[in-house]
Amino acid sequence: MTDRALKVGIVGYGHLGEFSNENLCGAAVMFGTRNADKLRDSLPKELILHDLSDFTQTSVIVEVCHPLIVKEFGVRFLSHAHFLVGSPSALSDPKLEQDLRTAAKQYGKTLYVPSGALWGGQDIKKMNGSGTLRALSIRMSKHPSCFRLTGGLLSDWTEGEGRRVLYNGSVAELRPIAPNNVNTMAAAAIAASKLGFPEKSSQTLLSDYHIVEAEVTGPDGFTVKTVQQNPAKLGAVTGNATYNSFWSSLLGMCQCVYVCM
Incomplete structure (x- = not known):
């Protein structure tokens, strides 16, 4: 991506x-939702789009709402702009993933998947690329x-039940x-594309944090286990540390210098 000013x-x-x-x-910046009326009290009216098909004058489109938006508008977005998928769980649909990849190639755009709350995603991707990734569970x-x-x-469920x-x-x-x-798990599945979305996963109650435990298996007994404890308010879908991680992913789309690790 160039260093000119971006329209997002x-x-x-x-x-x-x-x-x-x-x-x-x-x-x-332009903003759009399925119900633009909800934005009236939060944003200047000139920044609000009432039709998601009007995202035609932007350099980058960032989706941060629901996988159904990716399914319905993703190909259309890629015909006009680079596209960051904030709901990568949508890509568990193999046809949709292929349609988005095809559109990105056809229109000369890039499809981005942020790491979000996933820790070690680049390492998983490296192992996947080298053919040494044998298994992944989260x-x-x-x-x-x-x-x-x-x-x-x-x-x-009741408070006295404990973990389930x-x-x-x-x-x-x-x-x-x-x-x-499941966006963290979906990001891991995309990084481990040779294993795909059938990767093993589980969801467990109960914790005052968002806890992500990952186990990566390679050849000859190679194993890496990580435990990430992400502070989160009660009722929060997104953990506190995920915000800066997502922002870093968005910045990474625009940088001109990359660090190889």
């Missing part, structure tokens, strides 16, 4: 969208109020159950 479009104005806006000093633990689940999985394993299986099968809670 942000789709979604939740916590991450608002955080990105506060940090995007000097960039021309477990996430959060307080029940931090989950956004379908199917009433937490309807019978909600799911144990592939990321692809978990996504429809917890579309807003």
Whole structure:
């Protein structure tokens, strides 16, 4: 990407969208959601788009709302701008992932996936590229109020119950159950593309932090285990440290010098 001034479009104005806006000093920013009326009290009207198809004058489009937006508008976004997918769980749909890759190549744009709360993603990607990645498993633990689940999985949970394993299986099968809670796992699955979204994952209650435990397996008994403890308020989908990580990913799209590690 060049060093000229960027015009940034942000789709979604939740916590991450608002955080990105506060940090995007000097960039021309446009905002859009499925319901633009919700933005009237938060943003100047000249920055609000009422139709997501109008993101045609931006250099970069950043999605920070829901995987359905990636599915519905992703190819269209890539026909006009570079696209950062803040809901990488959408890419568990293999057809959608291929459509986005094809669109990026066709239109000469770049599809970006931020690391978010994933720790060690570059190392996973290196092992994946070298063919030495044998297995990857991730477990996430959060307080029940931090989950956004379908199917009433937490309807019978009480404070006195303690920990409960909600799911144990592939990321692809978990996504429809917890579309807003699996982006860290999805980012890991993309980094480990040769293993794909069938990678093992699980969601566990109960914790006052967002805890991500990852185990990477390579050849000849090589193993790396990490435990990340991310502070988070009750009810928060996004952990505190994830905001700066996401912002760093957005900055990384625009830098002209890269550090090889």
